[in-house]
Amino acid sequence: MSHTRLAIASALAAALVLPVATSHAQGNMEKCYGIAKAGKNDCQTAHSSCAGTSKKDAQPDAWISVPKGACEKIIGGKLTPS
Amino acid sequence: MLGLRDLQAAFAAHLVGEDRADLASAVVGDTIPAASRLRVHRHHVGQSLASALASTFPTVQALVGQAFFQGMARAFIVRELPGQPVLAEYGEGFPDHVAAYGPAASLPYLADVARLDWALNLAFQAPSSGRLTREDLSAIEPERLLGLKLSLAVGSTLIESPHPIDRIWRAARPDGPDEPISLEEGPAALLVLRGEDDAGFLTLGPAEAAFILSLGAGGSLEEASRSAFAREPGFDLSTTFARLVASKAFAALQHKSMSC
Amino acid sequence: MNPAAGIGLRAPHLAEIVRDRPAAGFLEIHAENHLGASPARQALEGLRRDYALSVHAVGLSLGSVEGLDEAHLDRVATLIDRLQPALVSDHLAWSVAGGRYFNDLLPLPYTQEALEVVVRNVDRLQERLGRQVLVENPSCYLAFAHSTLSEAEFLAELAHRSGCGLLLDVNNIVVTAHNLRLDPMDWLEKLPASAVGEYHLAGHAVNDADGDTILIDDHGSRVSEGVWKLFGEVVGRFGPKPALVEWDTDLPDVNVLLAEADRARAFLDAEGGADARAA
Numbered sequence: 001m002s003h004t005r006l007a008i009a010s011a012l013a014a015a016l017v018l019p020v021a022t023s024h025a026q027g028n029m030e031k032c033y034g035i036a037k038a039g040k041n042d043c044q045t046a047h048s049s050c051a052g053t054s055k056k057d058a059q060p061d062a063w064i065s066v067p068k069g070a071c072e073k074i075i076g077g078k079l080t081p082s
Numbered sequence: 083m084l085g086l087r088d089l090q091a092a093f094a095a096h097l098v099g100e101d102r103a104d105l106a107s108a109v110v111g112d113t114i115p116a117a118s119r120l121r122v123h124r125h126h127v128g129q130s131l132a133s134a135l136a137s138t139f140p141t142v143q144a145l146v147g148q149a150f151f152q153g154m155a156r157a158f159i160v161r162e163l164p165g166q167p168v169l170a171e172y173g174e175g176f177p178d179h180v181a182a183y184g185p186a187a188s189l190p191y192l193a194d195v196a197r198l199d200w201a202l203n204l205a206f207q208a209p210s211s212g213r214l215t216r217e218d219l220s221a222i223e224p225e226r227l228l229g230l231k232l233s234l235a236v237g238s239t240l241i242e243s244p245h246p247i248d249r250i251w252r253a254a255r256p257d258g259p260d261e262p263i264s265l266e267e268g269p270a271a272l273l274v275l276r277g278e279d280d281a282g283f284l285t286l287g288p289a290e291a292a293f294i295l296s297l298g299a300g301g302s303l304e305e306a307s308r309s310a311f312a313r314e315p316g317f318d319l320s321t322t323f324a325r326l327v328a329s330k331a332f333a334a335l336q337h338k339s340m341s342c
Numbered sequence: 343m344n345p346a347a348g349i350g351l352r353a354p355h356l357a358e359i360v361r362d363r364p365a366a367g368f369l370e371i372h373a374e375n376h377l378g379a380s381p382a383r384q385a386l387e388g389l390r391r392d393y394a395l396s397v398h399a400v401g402l403s404l405g406s407v408e409g410l411d412e413a414h415l416d417r418v419a420t421l422i423d424r425l426q427p428a429l430v431s432d433h434l435a436w437s438v439a440g441g442r443y444f445n446d447l448l449p450l451p452y453t454q455e456a457l458e459v460v461v462r463n464v465d466r467l468q469e470r471l472g473r474q475v476l477v478e479n480p481s482c483y484l485a486f487a488h489s490t491l492s493e494a495e496f497l498a499e500l501a502h503r504s505g506c507g508l509l510l511d512v513n514n515i516v517v518t519a520h521n522l523r524l525d526p527m528d529w530l531e532k533l534p535a536s537a538v539g540e541y542h543l544a545g546h547a548v549n550d551a552d553g554d555t556i557l558i559d560d561h562g563s564r565v566s567e568g569v570w571k572l573f574g575e576v577v578g579r580f581g582p583k584p585a586l587v588e589w590d591t592d593l594p595d596v597n598v599l600l601a602e603a604d605r606a607r608a609f610l611d612a613e614g615g616a617d618a619r620a621a
Contacts (some may be wrong), residue, residue, distance in 0.1 A: 005228060008307045008319065013224040015323035016216050029275060029282035029329060030248075032202050037382065039353045039375030040134040040169035041400050041445075042590045065185040067146035070254040074145075074191070076265030083488045086407045086455050093448060094439040108451075110485045112523070113554045119484035119521075122556070127444045134445065164443040167401025167414055168374050207378030279381045 084108050096120055097127045098160050131159045134169040135176060139199040142180065142192060144254040154183050170207055173200060191245035191265065195254075198247055198283070201239040201274040205281035208237025213330035228304040232297050235333040237276035240286075240294050244269050248285045275329055284329060289314035290322050294331075344614035347607035348396065349599040350588040351389075353382060358596055360385050363392055366600060367607065368428065370396035370586050377417045386425065396429035396540070396586065397422055401443065404463045404477065405436030405450045415470055422471055429540055429584065431476035431509045432467075434460065434497060451486035452496040457503075464504040476539045477501075478509035481546075481559035482518040493518065494532035507539035510580070512573045513565065517546050517557040526572055530579060541585040543573060543606055562591030565602055573609055582610035 084092060084104060092105040101117075109116035132155040136143045143151040158179045164172040177200055180186055181193035213235050219227065234240075241247070246267040252258050271291035272283040286294065289310040296306035310317045326332065346367020351359065353375070359366075369389065376383045389395075399418055402410060422430055435447035450456045460477075467475055479497060491499070501508055510533070519526040545563030549556050565573075565587065573585075587602040 003308065003311050005304065008304055009224040009228050011319040012227045012303060012307070012323055014320040015327065016220050018320065018324045029277050029284055030252075031277065031280045031282045033206055033280055034357065034381075036354050036357055037206060037380070038137045039372060039382070040137050040172075041167070041372045041374035042352055067150045067186065067189060069143070069145050069147035069150070070258065071145040071189055071192075073253045073258075073260065073262050074189075074250055074265065075262050086451070086453070086459060089451065089486075090407055090436060090439040090448075094442065094444070097444055097446075108486050108488065110487050110522075114521075114551045114556060116484065118552050122483040122558070123446055123448060127446050130445045164445065165441060166411065167403070167437065167443045167445075168377050168417075169445065170375070170378055170380075207380050209379035210381075210384070279384070 093123075097124050098163070099124070128156055128159060131164070131169075131172070132156060135159075135173050138170065138173045138203045139176060139196055141199050141251050141254045142196050144256075145189065145192065145195065145250070146186065150185070154180065154186060157183065170203065173203075176200065191243065191247060191250055194241070194243035194245055194247050195250060197243075198241050198251060198272065198274065201241055202281045202283070204239065205237035205274050205276040208235070208276040210276055210278055210330075212236070212334050214327065214332035214334050215330075216324075216327050218335055219327065228302065230303050230335075231300060232303065232332045234294070234298060234331060235276070237274075237281070238331050239274045240291065240298065241272045241274060241283075242269070242291060243271075246270050248272055248283070273326075273329075273331060275331055277330075284325070284331075287314070289317040293317075293322060294326075344582045344607075344610045345584040346394070347585045347587070347603040347610060348394075349596075349603050350398075350586060350590070351386075352590065352593055354593055355596045355599075356382055356385055360389065364596065364600055366393065366603060368394040368396055368584060368586075370398050370429075370588075373397050373399040373418050373421055374401045376421055390425055395425050395427040396431070396584070397425060397427040399430070399432040400447075401437060401445075402432045402463075402467060403436045403438040403443075404432055404434065404460055404467070405448075405456065406438050406463065407436075407459050408439070410463050410466055411438060415467065419470055429476060430471060430473065431478055431540065433478045433480050434493075434500070435480045447480045449480065449482055449484060449486070450496075452489040452491040452493060454490065457491070457496060457499055460500055461503045464500065464506050468504065468506065474505065474507055474539075476507040476509040478511050478542065479514050479518070481511075481514045481521075481557075483521050483556065485522050492529070492532060494529050498532055498534050498537070501534060501537035506537075508533065508537045509540045509542060510538055510576060511542035511544070512576055513542065513544040513546055513569050514559060515576075516566070516569050516572060517559050520555075520557045527575070530576065533580075535580045538580040538583060540583055541573070541576065541606075542588055543569060543585060543602070544588040545569075560591045561588050564598075565605075570605070570609075573606070577609045577613045582614045585610060 092102045096102050096105050106116045132152050135155045158176055162175050177193050177196035180196045186192050245265055248270045249263045253263050271286040273286055274283045292313040293306045293310040296309040307319055348368035349366050351369040351371050433447050437444050497508055515526050543565045544561045547558045547560045549558050585606040587599055
């Protein structure tokens with residue numbers, strides 16, 4: 001198929017007269033937050049479970065090298081260094 | 083006695099893990115020693131900034147779990163603290179940190195997911211005004227459309243990954259599908275956008291991604307269209323262009339000065 | 343009419359408040375959460391028509407020896423211009439040093455040197471905004487040995503020299519007094535009543551500290567009975583002023599906050615009634 005300047009111009013112009021409903025449905029954006037997305041500067045006050053005087057850092061030891069979450073649904077890649 | 087400038091510098095060093103004897107000796111200790119009192123602030127800074135990063139990178143945290151995320155975030159925080167107080171703008175360097183973070187090496191897609199989270203975060207903060215509408219374009223003759231150079235609107239970002247990060251993103255949602263996703267499902271190109279009342283993304287085909295990339299590099303609509311056709315001869319230009327304009331992906335045209 | 347009792351507006355409640363417009367005396371937001379052009383800020387601009395607003399900044403770092411960050415100040419000023427809030431406030435604390443932001447309200451030594459720094463920064467803030475601001479007493483976990491003024495003396499002097507008002511956080515008084523072994527009634531003694539412009543109320547946590555206890559200002563529970571009792575004293579002493587219930591950690595249903603605000607308003611109304619009878 002050859003794409004002449006005229007064909008491209010017509011295709012672009014045609015996009016502007018497609019029914020709005022069609023182009024909106026085709027927009028079909030995956031929405032992500034809603035207005036409930038957390039305001040991060042509310043983290044200003046201490047979280048009691050972690051803020052404290054303990055000598056140990058508040059972070060747990062178990063994090064070291066084992067991701068444990070939805071990654072278990074993802075198959076493939078290099079799961080262990082070989 | 084520490085002057086205020088030296089005291090704040092010493093306190094700053096303490097917060098990122100340095101034990102400063104000069105600072106501890108400036109603090110009143112009693113049954114709760116000075117060093118313990120100072121640790122309240124060190125813990126709080128680490129914990130609150132890690133919480134802020136978790137809120138900016140929710141998909142990354144959902145994939146690796148809170149404990150692993152905290153460790154990865156702490157390693158970032160000691161290297162790169164916020165340069166200003168708006169925490170929604172903190173974490174630009176985090177995707178690169180994830181890419182280089184040894185313990186996450188078994189999840190090759192994780193850094194690209196972090197890039198997606200960051201782009202969504204930026205889109206959420208971007209203004210919804212100043213967008214190109216189809217009415218703006220309808221006033222232009224088709225011949226002149228060919229030479230038009232469109233820029234992506236503020237908050238619009240193209241993210242390309244060799245991994246199916248759109249499906250990974252959906253799987254990591256709290257209500258995401260349980261079916262396993264194979265990394266073999268291949269590459270993804272996503273256009274992240276500021277919608278009317280939310281941030282979101284469109285999943286693009288390879289020719290659509292080529293179209294956006296060409297425009298992003300300063301190409302005209304004709305050049306962008308030719309890049310897309312080169313990628314996929316059967317590319318449906320009208321549908322794609324309509325979809326991008328309807329999604330408010332482009333910035334409004336810069337009007338030339340009214341004076342001659 | 344007596345000053346109102348309001349609630350801190352947090353993102354998870356925003357959609358419900360936009361939809362239901364519940365009765366609340368006023369809404370307080372954190373400035374730093376609304377400096378971008380997010381949908382949340384668009385919603386806030388809509389709420390402005392139905393509620394009085396208070397803009398509470400958490401990141402101006404009024405105690406920074408290096409002065410205010412002018413770029414940040416500009417953004418806060420633009421937000422205030424846009425929202426036209428009834429009240430504007432930040433804390434007696436610092437959070438920036440060497441261009442790095444620590445996201446904590448860090449303690450100051452209460453010295454003449456620090457007083458001059460804070461007065462200079464508050465002067466600059468009020469000049470830039472063209473209005474009076476309120477400065478809040480922080481929660482303290484430590485004190486500096488070389489302090490020469492008490493916290494209340496420092497605040498009184500700050501208000502006197504800069505013309506700023508004071509935001510009395512009653513929970514912070516209780517937390518600080520416990521952690522630094524002070525008497526809350528002594529603490530109140532030194533404050534100039536004329537400068538007090540707003541009250542804050544919140545819950546705190548009780549944590550173990552080397553076998554002792556330390557109170558942590560986590561805004562994660564109902565206002566404690568000890569804080570309500572002191573609030574009664576405070577309102578009796580300084581009169582009814584706008585009072586705010588803050589909740590950040592483990593945020594409950596919005597009705598729980600509104601019920602806490604109702605309880606705060608009962609104190610204001612009782613005292614307002616007493617003033618009216620005395621007059």
